[in-house]
Amino acid sequence: MPYSKNNVYRDYFVRRFGIPVDIMDNYEFYESTSGVWAFSGAKDIDLSKLDAEVVGIRALRVSKALKPTTAFLRVVGHYATKNVVQLNSEQALEALNGIDIEGVCGSLHGYVIIRTEHDVLGCGVCREGTLISQIPKKYRPDKTWL
Amino acid sequence: MKLEEYRDIIPNFEAFLEAMQKPQPYWIRVNTLKISEEKLISRLRAKGFRFDKFEGMNAYRIVSMPVKHPGATIEHSMGYYYVQDLASMIPAYVLNPRPGDKVLDMAAAPGSKTTLMAQLMENRGTIVANDTRPNRLRALGSNIERLGITNTVLTKGDARTKKFVIYFDKILLDAPCSGEGVFRKNPKDKMPGLREHLYLSNLQKALLKNAWRHLKERGTLVYSTCTFNPLENEEVVSYAVDKLNMEILKVEFDVPHCKGVARWRDREYEHVHEYVMRIYPHLLDTGGMFIALLKK
Ligand SMILES: C[S@@+](CC[C@H](N)C(=O)[O-])C[C@H]1O[C@@H](n2cnc3c(N)ncnc32)[C@H](O)[C@@H]1O
Numbered sequence: 001m002p003y004s005k006n007n008v009y010r011d012y013f014v015r016r017f018g019i020p021v022d023i024m025d026n027y028e029f030y031e032s033t034s035g036v037w038a039f040s041g042a043k044d045i046d047l048s049k050l051d052a053e054v055v056g057i058r059a060l061r062v063s064k065a066l067k068p069t070t071a072f073l074r075v076v077g078h079y080a081t082k083n084v085v086q087l088n089s090e091q092a093l094e095a096l097n098g099i100d101i102e103g104v105c106g107s108l109h110g111y112v113i114i115r116t117e118h119d120v121l122g123c124g125v126c127r128e129g130t131l132i133s134q135i136p137k138k139y140r141p142d143k144t145w146l
Numbered sequence: 147m148k149l150e151e152y153r154d155i156i157p158n159f160e161a162f163l164e165a166m167q168k169p170q171p172y173w174i175r176v177n178t179l180k181i182s183e184e185k186l187i188s189r190l191r192a193k194g195f196r197f198d199k200f201e202g203m204n205a206y207r208i209v210s211m212p213v214k215h216p217g218a219t220i221e222h223s224m225g226y227y228y229v230q231d232l233a234s235m236i237p238a239y240v241l242n243p244r245p246g247d248k249v250l251d252m253a254a255a256p257g258s259k260t261t262l263m264a265q266l267m268e269n270r271g272t273i274v275a276n277d278t279r280p281n282r283l284r285a286l287g288s289n290i291e292r293l294g295i296t297n298t299v300l301t302k303g304d305a306r307t308k309k310f311v312i313y314f315d316k317i318l319l320d321a322p323c324s325g326e327g328v329f330r331k332n333p334k335d336k337m338p339g340l341r342e343h344l345y346l347s348n349l350q351k352a353l354l355k356n357a358w359r360h361l362k363e364r365g366t367l368v369y370s371t372c373t374f375n376p377l378e379n380e381e382v383v384s385y386a387v388d389k390l391n392m393e394i395l396k397v398e399f400d401v402p403h404c405k406g407v408a409r410w411r412d413r414e415y416e417h418v419h420e421y422v423m424r425i426y427p428h429l430l431d432t433g434g435m436f437i438a439l440l441k442k
Contacts (some may be wrong), residue, residue: 039296039299040270040297041270041271041272041296041298041299042248045272045299045312047299050274050301050311050312051301053300054299054300055300056295057291057295057296058291071291071292071294074180074224074294075294075296138288142218144213144214144218145219145220146193146218
């Protein structure tokens with residue numbers, strides 16, 4: 001898959017979530033047909049020559065708007081200072097299970113980071129006061145889990 | 147039984163056979179890129195897990211657990227830990243990748259050692275992690291994503307011939323092997339015969355040769371397998387020393403282990419056997435592992 005470097009995506013995380021620039025400077029961003037990938041490895045490697053299948057982890061999906069991934073938010077999300085929704089542990093389980101939660105968004109609108117006191121759970125979206133979990137199904141806990 | 151042929155090379159053979167019949171305990175390692183050891187272990191303890199820590203290492207043997215599989219927790223799905231046999235962690239520690247290094251992991255899937263190395267490198271430097279099999283590469287990709295590893299590039303190719311474009315400070319060749327050391331885990335697997343050992347031995351030599359091509363001068367390489375047969379171990383390391391002119395260094399790591407095999411059938415490995423490390427199931431209640439450290 002061809003990857004090309006484009007660091008404008010760094011600003012998205014700074015502007016949208018208030019993640020400090022020096023944290024985001026650890027990453028370089030690469031575009032491919034399947035989204036935008038964040039890579040914290042050496043800056044002097046020519047990835048096109050290496051014929052990379054995957055570079056770092058996917059940070060954003062690109063359609064009409066940019067949509068941050070749960071996987072990358074779980075890496076940098078604890079540095080966020082805005083557009084964060086804080087849940088208690090009961091609500092957290094609901095969010096992990098893909099259940100909408102009312103009354104937790106306040107005035108927030110658009111993509112948010114879902115957190116609890118200790119964990120970054122991932123990506124959500126606030127629409128008219130309701131939090132709609134965007135956490136992928138593969139991260140849903142099974143009933144038998146603890 | 148096939149393992150009988152190792153009676154003369156495996157010390158305390160009866161204890162070895164006994165350990166091979168018993169199920170293998172689970173070990174976990176905390177993903178310190180995401181959470182501290184103390185925090186994770188106390189969270190899992192509160193859920194009813196009991197652990198034995200291996201002193202001096204981020205490795206915890208599960209003594210008992212309230213779930214069927216050690217990965218059946220939210221903490222696992224959050225990428226806070228990885229289920230990995232203690233013996234399988236050691237090759238990564240012996241290679242000792244540092245934050246600025248460029249590291250090649252030639253046969254990397256599903257990434258137990260890749261992800262541990264990324265942890266030792268604090269997500270800095272670069273790992274190129276390669277495998278041939280698409281489904282195993284996908285498993286590697288999902289482990290990398292779950293653990294939040296961002297310093298790794300995945301490539302797909304036959305590592306005997308692939309050109310990795312750059313030269314590496316360190317290379318891990320955790321080679322495809324007959325896997326006799328993990329039969330405890332997968333007791334239904336078929337024991338390999340001589341033909342398979344010979345075939346794998348040649349494959350391993352070819353992989354090692356391409357690893358050598360991609361290593362910087364004075365760079366180091368760890369060769370490891372999870373099998374007992376000397377044709378896949380000392381034989382391959384001898385090839386590196388005799389044919390590729392690599393220097394063999396002593397594997398120093400503080401775990402109970404045995405040295406290598408000096409002689410096997412008509413083959414003689416006197417010049418390497420003191421340097422390499424063999425870990426057997428009866429030493430630490432783990433899987434089996436062979437580890438050698440080579441320098442260009
Ligand atoms: C022992 S396993 C690696 C385990 C891995 N290092 C870990 O710790 O999770 C060996 C791997 O070698 C891969 N393999 C087999 N032949 C190969 C080749 N010619 N080039 C690259 N990888 C190969 C297999 O698909 C398999 O995933």
